[in-house]
Amino acid sequence: xxxxxxxxxxxxxxxxxxxxRALQKVSGTYDHGRLQALxxxxxxxxxxxxxxxxxxxxxxFRVAPPGQVVRPLVPDVAYLSYDDVAVDAPDDDVQVPLxxxxxxxxxxxxxxxxxxxxxxxxxxLAAGTRAVLLVDPRDQSITIDDGAVRxxxxxxxxxxxxxxxxxxxxxALFERARR
Numbered sequence: 001x002x003x004x005x006x007x008x009x010x011x012x013x014x015x016x017x018x019x020x021r022a023l024q025k026v027s028g029t030y031d032h033g034r035l036q037a038l039x040x041x042x043x044x045x046x047x048x049x050x051x052x053x054x055x056x057x058x059x060x061f062r063v064a065p066p067g068q069v070v071r072p073l074v075p076d077v078a079y080l081s082y083d084d085v086a087v088d089a090p091d092d093d094v095q096v097p098l099x100x101x102x103x104x105x106x107x108x109x110x111x112x113x114x115x116x117x118x119x120x121x122x123x124x125l126a127a128g129t130r131a132v133l134l135v136d137p138r139d140q141s142i143t144i145d146d147g148a149v150r151x152x153x154x155x156x157x158x159x160x161x162x163x164x165x166x167x168x169x170x171x172a173l174f175e176r177a178r179r
Contacts, residue, residue, distance in 0.1 A: 004069050014058060014074040028109060031137040034177045035107045036076045039135065042173075043079055043105075046166045053081040053102065054094070062098045065126035070098065073120060076135075077105035079163065084128075100127035103162055108136045121145050130162035140174040 028036065036057055044055040059078045064070040078101035085093055104124050106117065121132045125147065134143040142152045144160065152158055154171030 032107045040077045055079050060096050063100050063127045075104035076107045079103040100129040103131045105133045131160050
């Protein structure tokens with residue numbers, strides 16, 4: 001920790017630093033939790049089979065965009081490649097990494113303000129996240145932001161170069177989430 005780091009107490013739900021202020025994450029609904037879990041299971045299954053990295057839910061990161069203060073962000077699901085933090089990295093480097101996740105997944109809740117979501121996306125991308133995925137249960141979409149923005153809907157299959165070999169049928173994801 002340095003003088004140029006914002007440190008917030010651990011809370012339930014977690015508190016992040018968004019738009020210059022402490023912002024406690026909104027407690028999720030069933031749809032939120034189900035989509036979060038399904039995405040985490042899919043990524044974990046892929047990651048474990050390919051030995052490419054770690055996957056966690058509500059995993060706190062100390063995100064440091066260049067020239068900015070380090071601040072906590074807690075994606076709903078995060079993938080951290082072994083290229084970014086080695087498989088044999090010290091436990092302190094893994095538990096609360098200094099840096100951004102390789103891929104961040106945020107499941108959108110109706111109560112969340114769009115301006116806060118946009119700030120988190122910009123912060124992740126500035127800090128080196130290769131893709132931010134916004135999963136929206138209301139319109140059954142996955143928005144991929146990696147500097148360009150694409151929206152996927154049922155009938156589409158999600159793939160991304162930062163997740164080599166990972167595929168996710170968007171329609172099947174939202175269908176499973178309704179069970």
